[in-house]
Amino acid sequence: MLFNLSLRIKLPLLGAALILVTALALSTSFLYQTWEAVRRDTFKNLNDLGQTMSRALFPALLHDDIWRAYETVSLPFKDSESAQAESLIVLDAKRRVFASSHPEKHPVLSELASLGADFATLDRDIAAHPEDQILTVERDSATHLFIVIPIESDTIRLGSLIVSYDNAWIRQRFIEFIERAAWITLLILAVLLPINWYWGRRMVAPLQEVTDRLSQISGGEPPPLDPKLYPYNDEVGALYLAYGQLVEEMKEKIVLKREVVKHERMAAVGRLTASIAHEINNPLGGLLNAVSTLKRYGSADPLNQKTISLLERGLTQIKETVAALLVEAKITSRQLTPHDLEDVRVLVSPGAHAQNTRLLWKTALSAAVPLPSTPIRQLLINLTLNAIQAAGNDGQVEVNLHAGETELQIVVENDGEGLSPAVRERLFEPFAQVSEHGNGLGLWVCYQIVTQLDGSIRAESAGPLTRFVVTLPLSESSER
Incomplete structure (x- = not known):
């Protein structure tokens, strides 16, 4: 029809x-x-x-x-x-x-x-x-x-x-008048019909663009519309504006949904690893005590002592891994002071000098802030050491810390290799190794600390530049 x-x-x-x-x-x-x-x-x-x-x-x-x-x-x-x-x-x-x-x-x-x-x-x-x-x-x-x-x-x-x-x-x-009128009418139609056909299709083309993009919504994020396609302020222009607003809102919802899913997954993983770590800690402590006793009172045979030392180092490594899985930011700790930042700089500087990495330390903390010093120090050390490893020889790492009236912002960036979207997607999950160094728990620990302090952490990567941005709220409740 x-x-x-x-x-x-x-x-x-x-x-x-x-x-x-x-x-x-x-x-x-x-x-x-x-x-x-x-x-x-x-x-x-x-x-x-x-x-x-x-x-x-x-x-x-x-x-x-x-x-x-x-x-x-x-x-x-x-x-x-x-x-x-x-x-x-x-x-x-x-x-x-x-x-x-x-x-x-x-x-x-x-x-x-x-x-x-x-x-x-x-x-x-x-x-x-x-x-x-x-x-x-x-x-x-x-x-x-x-x-x-x-x-x-x-x-x-x-x-x-x-x-x-x-x-x-x-x-x-x-009849002569009819013939003249017919020729004039045909001439007018020859002019108006192509114009009508052009403008009809010209008016429908923007609507077709909107329809095509709306049909792609079920497949995910709808593609944006080029505003130059219809730069007028009539009803079709208003439709373009409404579509643009819809696209922006859907982008926000998609990002929010991804963050919610990510947080739920991370929370579930955190609860699982914490429960496993607690279950491992008790027998692990007994094994270490047994190894220590055996090492002290056992046979002095060199082969036995070598085997016991090997067992002790292995169990110690397991203990350290379990300790990382049991990170808790909500511990009793004094407030973060400028001295804590200076201590962190001193601790990470040898690693930077070892591979000739230039470390730019820019902190603007003039007084103590209501945040627990111990987890913040751990957070800052983990992010900085990761950045130094990623920067490599002759690279550069820049650390910026700024305390405002309501929040503390930490930015750590390096000019090493960038992060792919697939890596960024699972960056803060446990054992998600970004490089061949480490066990993949450092960033997960950072995420746990930030989450427990009601803050946010995100990774940005453009070309060779990688940046981690941490935002922590400053309030009385932040003081642990």
């Missing part, structure tokens, strides 16, 4: 139909008015001609001068090839032909009724019509139009003048 077609087709078609209907209505009205004007002008011209001729014919009839009457009625047909009347017939008082512009068709002294069916009907109309009035005879079935004008003076009527007109001439003239 027409109404189920695409607007790209339907709108131009409806516009074309409207143009055609309008053109047809205007043409019909114009032709009707033209037809009426042609008939009106024809009647007026014939009537004026007849009255002029009737006054000139009175002396000829008065003196019974047939030749003079013939010359008078023949005069209009001599100088013009487009005479309005077909013929002029002069009748005497007995309705016989006295003179005619075409005597071969209308012989002198012929009875009017004998000239043909139309003239026979006209003869009866003249007989029934008042003698002193002009008679106009027009019938749809007749081939001729007649105007009968009395030839009289001072109420003395000598005869009548019949102005005969062929209806085919009116039709021919009207």
Whole structure:
């Protein structure tokens, strides 16, 4: 059906139909008015001609001068090839032909009724019509139009003048008007229809763009629209603006959803690892005590001592890993001071010097802030050492710390290799190793610390530059 077609087709078609209907209505009205004007002008011209001729014919009839009457009625047909009347017939008082512009068709002294069916009907109309009035005879079935004008003076009527007109001439003239109107209409349509088709598709194209993008919403984040495609402030422009707002809101919701899923996953992993670590800690402590006792009181055999030392180092490594999984920020600790930051700088500097990494330390902490110093120190050490390892030889690490009125911001960036989107997606999960160094717990510990302090941490990577941004709120509740 027409109404189920695409607007790209339907709108131009409806516009074309409207143009055609309008053109047809205007043409019909114009032709009707033209037809009426042609008939009106024809009647007026014939009537004026007849009255002029009737006054000139009175002396000829008065003196019974047939030749003079013939010359008078023949005069209009001599100088013009487009005479309005077909013929002029002069009748005497007995309705016989006295003179005619075409005597071969209308012989002198012929009875009017004998000239043909139309003239026979006209003869009866003249007989029934008042003698002193002009008679106009027009019938749809007749081939001729007649105007009968009395030839009289001072109420003395000598005869009548019949102005005969062929209806085919009116039709021919009207057909000429129709042809001209048709060509003009076709010319107008040839101009308007392509314009209508162009503007119809031009108006629908922006709507099609919106429709195509809305259909992609179910697949994820909808693609944005180029505002240059429709830079106007009408209803379609408002639709573009609303679509842009929808895209921005969906982006925010998608990001929020990812963060919620990520936080839930991290919380679940944290609870699982913490419970496992607690279960491991008890037997692990017993094993270390047993190894220590065996090392002190056992056999002094070098092979036994070597084996015991190997066991002790392995169990110690397990203990350190478990300790990392049991990180707690909510511990009793003094507030963070500028001395803590200086201690961290001293602790991480040897690692930077060892691989010739340039360390830029920019901290703007002039007084203590209400944050626990121990987890913040651990957080800052982990982020800085990771950055130094990522920067590599001859790299650069920059640490910025700024305390505002409501929050503390820590920014640690390096110019080593960038992080891929896949790595950033699971960056803060336990054992998600970014490099070949470490066990993948450092960033997870940082995430746990930040989360327990009601802050946020994010990683940004553009080219070789990687940046970690930590934001921690400053409040009385932050003081542990």
